Amino acid sequence: MDVSHLLDELNEPQREAVAGSDGHVLVLAGAGSGKTRVLVHRLAWLIQVEHVSPLSVLAVTFTNKAAGEMRERTGKLLQVSTRPLWIGTFHGIAHRLLRMHWKEAALPETFQILDSEDQQRLLRRIIREEGMDEAHWPARQAQWFINARKDEGERPQNIEHFDHPVTSTWVHVYQRYQDYCNRGGLVDFAELLLRAHELWLEQPTVLDHYRKRLQHLLIDEFQDTNAIQYAWLRMLAGDSGRVFVVGDDDQSIYGWRGAKVENVQHFLNDFPDVRTVRLEQNYRSTGNILDAANALIAHNEGRMGKKLWTADPAGKPIQLYAAFNEQDEARFVVEQIDQWLDEGRRADDCAILYRTTAQSRLFEEYLLRASIPYRVYGGQRFFERTEVKDALAYLRLLHNPNDDAAMERVINKPVRAIGEKTISLIRIQARESNLTLWQAAGECVSQGIFATRAGSAVSGFIKLIEGMRERMQDWTLGNQMQGVIDESNLVAHYEKEPRERMETRIENLRELATAADAFILPHEDADAGLTELQSFLSHAALEAGETQGESWDDCVQLMTLHSAKGLEFPMVFLAGMEDGLFPHQRSLEDSGGRLEEERRLCYVGMTRAREQLFISYAEIRRMFGSQNHCRPSRFIGEMPSELLQEIRPRMATSRPYVAAQPVSSAGFSGQDWPFQLGQVVLHPKFGEGTVLAFEGSGEHTRVHINFHDAGAKWLVMAYAKLQAR
DNA sequence: TCCATTGACGTTTTT
């Protein structure tokens, strides 16, 4: 068979990765070096050249998007159905295993996935029930503790706390939480992975089966794996599985959520004769951008070592803009985009990247004002919306009435006279008799614990759910969804909200019904023995839907640096490059390698750019209500200055206060101010400084001056003895 | 039960 198409379009190291080994392979794939291509070609190589059965291949990614892309590209390359291939996210694959082996994993067949919101609500409830002070023991922190423990593969009983009061309290909460989950058949995201690992540990027959079957393991973004994912993988590989991992230690930016770059090193130690291949030729960015990125990342220690290069020209220098303040920064960025558009280029070629989500607001404002369409990544997703989750909770309850999270959510939604008091009676009953809320509610009714009115309300709710279940048993999924929406009368609950809000909620419910109606049971879920309903509910949890509409509308892309990973744009703005913001203050405070992760984040951001990279920082930024005088990010100083071209603001037009508010209202008109914005003045005590802004009028006029030594200060004009310089 | 006011707090996010 002619296999030249698998290698022809690859460069030398890529070929080596794809075809060069019959053992384990570690591919250190730099940004833009054709990582996905290598993965896909390797997969095709295994099947077409080594004649490996598609059934023996497992390819794992982190996001659904990456999994989908891999499946699609593999299908195109192979020209055969990719159906038998196991390609999925860690969570998706773990979920599938648990569905197929729910008995061995000690789960009820109807188990449900708990998303992080459900998890937090449940924890809040437990913390309250335990009589703990929520201010001292926030649910968020419990969630963090439990997930971190699970990510490390730890159960309450194997956490050592040596009478450490804080830890032992959280361990207790972990235990209680796990009891609830087990009773109700609820599995959170971290639990999916942990259970899947325990399945290997406790069921040697199951493990053995998969070891024999899945001989070829391919893992994407290996630097992002956490401890439990690595352990799971290592067990599955055993002594005979061949493992092909692709990753980049320089792009490890998720250490804060448990990812372990060390796994790359562990892989080299734990698996024999690993062949390491470096992909360093970059097909994305200009030479200047790569040189600057290389120079920056060279400041990190303990790297595996990698230097990106390109056969393409050096391109334009990186543009550096020292904005006056954050408004000026936004103004500048939007102005540049406007020019780009004037040159006939596309808006979706431009991306504005920032460190914190809050930074998007100003850019949105200025883009709106300039009538440039934009799209912000990372908002709330479809299946995370309140109304969607409410309706799904009813559906879940039909499917599994012991789902406490669902029960809690809808028992009084819309209001049906089951108030806090009644619910707490049910909770007490549940707790005392180790029952789920549903069971406890039934108990309370039959024991006549409630007052008459509450009792009839609760039994009414039980009848509602049971009635729906009986009636809808044989309905299609779409009809069930619509039926649940109608009969639950959820709409009544939203009617009390503002009109516009209510309308979008109803619209979303309509969309949900349509989605259920259009849902087709995927092959892999059918193979795993899932019903249509189970599959639909799992999809809602595991792939909460696109962050927003598709990118078909030609929009400027706004996102955090984290969500930019894996993407590329002709024109990129790295905004807010100030010490304290990026690198973030919190990473400067503790020394646990956090700064290096920030640097990697900066490296990721820079290497998103294909043609043009802009870096901007504000000299003054309003944070938490107070003005901050900022230093440019230390990362800027770590880039070779000859690659940076500073853009000098044009003094006359770039002052935002002049532009934004022509101050005709005040006693001082623009011309009457004794000084100009941007002018350097001398203060008897603070020395030289630059005039930033004026405020107020007449004798109350205050002036904001950025003193070169003393920092920025507001002074009352009448008292400040200022001299022009 | 609802809305409004007050108060604390303030990275990064996928599954």
Added chain:
DNA sequence: CGTCAATGGA
């Protein structure tokens, strides 16, 4: 400065 959640009065 803004947001979100918790609290308390009507």
